[in-house]
Amino acid sequence: MLGIQDKWVSLAYILSIVSTLLCVIYGFINWNKGDDEVD
Amino acid sequence: MNILASTVDVWTMVSVVVYLLIVVYLGWLGFKRTKTAADYMVAGREAHPLIMALSYGATFISTSAIVGFGGVAGLFGMSLLWLTMLNIFMGIFIAFVFIGGPTRRMGHRLDAHTFPELLGRRFDSKFIQVFAGGTIFLFMPLYAAAVLIGGTKYFATQLGVDYNAGLFIFSVITATYVLMGGLKGVMYTDALQGGIMFVGMAILMVWTYVKVGGVVPSHQYLTDMAPLVPSKLAAIGHQGWTAMPKFGWGGPQYNLWWTVVTTIVMGVGIGVLAQPQLALRFMTVKSKRELNRAVPTGGIFILAMTGVAFTVGALSNVYFNQHGDxxxxxxxxxxxxxxxxxxxxxxxxxxxxxxxxxxxxxxxxxxxxxxxxxxxxxxxxxxxxxxxxxxxxxSISVVYAGGDAEQIIPTYITKAMPKWFGIVFLLTLLSAAMSTLSSQFHALGTGIGRDVYEQITGKHNNTMFVVRIGIIIGFVIAMLWSYYSAQSSIIIARATAIFFGLCASAFMPTFFGGLFFKRMTKAAAISSMIVGFAITTCWLLLVKAQEAGALGLVEKLTNGKDSLLAGKANWPVVDQLIVALPVSILVAIVVSLFTQPPSKEHLHKCFGEK
Known part of the structure; x- marks a missing residue:
């Protein structure tokens, strides 16, 4: 996949991008949550 | 040609000077706004989420990741992308979403100003604070040396000076800056440096993929180059630059898998969760909302750093095989x-x-x-x-880099990228090194000043003097490490992995136990830290062949072997983390079960109502 020989390396390539998307989505969903925690 | 070269040198010098002036100005701005101990130690606990995320990322990613680990990817291939995945998933997502909130809350409740102070106050133990502060003071210079070597290798290539002169110039610039201000100044400059790093690495990624023919064709070309793997690397399990090393247990043909997975991927990928200078960042924001808002920036930033460095490192083989001299x-x-x-x-x-x-x-x-x-x-x-x-x-990258994997990225930038990018990359690496070094020495200085000196003497009046003396001593040790070990094989990645692995084994069970388990006891925390530290140091001295062989003690004990377990399957290449962390966790659990639980009053102080 993606011209990469080993499925385990392709998986690492894809999971790196998926993890980044997870960070972005989590951040925007919870953008205004958590300030009641205010110390 | 000479006129062009000298013009570039002028531009290089002008760029570096302008960059340093801006950094000094931001450092001074932070210094001016540093009024209390909380300002110096935890940036007043009011950092903006964007500044906090960039500061966390710029502290986490150094020349070690870009030059050191990028070079290792040039040698071993894209299997290092598992480290990128762990850097983002563990180092950002898990750290910010699950660890950051409790760390911030407890840090505020216990009024902790440093990572050792947080551990010490959570378990009501002066010993824990002193032990953790002392460990950071002793071992942080090793990680700092990795960053210095990474910066110097490119700095010297770009400026055309020899390694020792480059090391001296690079060290003086960063030491002066580190001594200036507290965490407020450090975080302001981190944010600028993080921005420069992001731009530099983004250009590098796009330029490289365009140069080697696009995403899939370049990967395919790299896959087809597998027969060019040098025979020495093939013998330890290298199967090509887009494949994992050969997996198994026993013969030397599996050594590379155990090196890549246990030392490079897990050592750093897991160790990131217990890094004192990173955990401290969670205590610099005022609520969980700031942590939530920092997550997207953190994730994108780390992908742009390690994802790019490791991919470009591996793809440099394609460039040299297509366009090298x-x-x-x-x-x-x-x-x-x-x-x-x-x-x-x-x-x-x-x-x-x-x-x-x-x-x-x-x-x-x-x-x-x-x-x-x-x-x-x-x-x-x-x-x-x-x-x-x-x-x-x-040929392949490592041949053009003169056999030194850590010269792969500097050589690639010099040969493959346009002249102007050499300056951009110089500023990128200068930023990466300075942002990490400043936090390393901030942690080292407060470790010896607040955590060791204040706790042992009970005096509070000379702390800043001790902090600064500690930083100078740490810097001299780091420079000596850099001077004597620069020629050792993949030393940047190894030194970084040793520090990250030590933090994981010695601090992680105590840190996580302190945050999430009220039943964990003071005796368990102390035992776990000592066991994690002891196994790590013994493994490095006696078992891990590359380090034990270099340190020389095991040779004297065994008449010339480089490991106590030499010839016993793949043990001499297994990372200390694989043994030390599970034992350290087990000790924490067992000792907790057999010792008196902490008092309700103390737990209330640590955890509050919830």
């Missing part, structure tokens, strides 16, 4: 005639015009795996009445 030699082994893969004995003309073999420092013939060019033979070399045509071919 042709090497001249005679074929001593044909690997794949149809594709033109062969091993060349490198030759050169002597003063009489005859072709002679080039030998390396050991006196052995210098060989290189190449893809032969289509050009006609340059001449003939006769050996034992046999005629060998002299041909040309392009």
């Amino acid at each position: 042709p090497l001249t030699g005679r074929v001593i082994k044909s690997i794949n005639e149809a594709k033109g893969f062969a091993v060349l004995q490198i030759v050169k003309k002597d003063e009489t015009g005859a072709w002679v073999d080039v030998v390396d420092a050991k006196g052995e013939g210098k060989k290189a795996p190449v893809t032969l060019t289509k050009d006609a033979a340059l001449g003939i070399k006769v050996i034992d009445n046999k005629e060998f045509p002299i041909v040309q071919g392009r």
Whole structure:
């Protein structure tokens, strides 16, 4: 996949991008949550 | 050409000076706003989420990741992308979403100003604070040396000075800056440096993929280069630059898998969760909302740093195989005639015009795996009445880097990228090194000043003096490490992994136990830290062949072996983390079960109502 020989390396390539998307989505969903925690 | 080179030098110097002036201004701005101990230690606990995320990222990613680990990816291939995945998933997502909130809350509740102070106050133990502060003071210079070596290797190449001169210039610039201000100044400059790093690495990624033919074609070309893996690497399990090393247990053909997965991927990928200078960042924001808002920036930033460095490191093999300067030699082994893969004995003309073999420092013939060019033979070399045509071919990254994996990224930037990018990359690496070094020495200084000196003497009046003396001592130790170990094989990645692994084994069970388990006891925390520390140091001294062999103690004990377990399966290449962390966790659990639980009053102080 993606011209990469080993499925385990392709998986690492894809999971790196998926993890980044997870960070972005989590951040925007919870953008205004958590300030009641205010110390 | 000389005029161009000298013009670039002027531009290089101007860029560096302007950059340093801006950094000094931001440091001074932070210094001016530093009024209380909380300002110096935890940036007043009011950092903006964007500043906090960039500061966390710029502290986490250093020249070690870009030059050191990027070079390792050039040598071993894209299997290092598992570390990128862990860096983002563990280092950002898990850290910010699950660890950051409780760390921030407890740090505020206990009014902790440093990571050791947080651990010490959570378990009501002066010993824990002193032990953790002392460990950071003693071992942080090793990690700082990795960052210094990474910066110096490129700095020296770009400025055309030798390694020692580069090390001196680089160290003086960063030490001056580190001594200036507290965490407020550090975080302001981190944010600027994080921005520069992001731009530099983004350009590098796009330029590289365009240069080597696009995403899938370049990966495919790299896959097809697998037969060019040098025989020494193939013997320890290297199966190509887009494949994992060969997996198994027992013979030396599995050594590379255990090195890549246990030391490089897990050592750093897991160790990030217990880094004192990173955990401190969670205590600099005022609520969980700031942590939530920092997550997207953190994730994108780390992908742009390690994802790019490791991918470009691996793809540099494609660039050199397509566009590198042709090497001249005679074929001593044909690997794949149809594709033109062969091993060349490198030759050169002597003063009489005859072709002679080039030998390396050991006196052995210098060989290189190449893809032969289509050009006609340059001449003939006769050996034992046999005629060998002299041909040309392009090789792989490590050959162009003179056999030093850590020179792969600097060599690639110098050869493949335009001149102006050399300056951008110089600022990128300067930013990466300074942002990490400043936090390393901030942690080291507060470790010796607040956590050791104040706790042992009970005095609070000379702390800043002790902090600054500690930083100077730490810097001298780091420079000595950098001077004496720069030639050691993949030293940047190894030194970084040692520090990250030590933090994981010695601090992680106590840190996580303190945050999430009210039943964990003071005795369990102390036992776990001591056991984690002891196993790590013993493993490095006696078992891990590369380190134990270099340190020399095991050779004296075993009459010349480089590991107590030499010849016993793959143990000499297994990372200390694999043994030390599970034992450290087990000790924390068992001792907690057999000792008196902490008092309700103390737990209330640590955890509050919830």
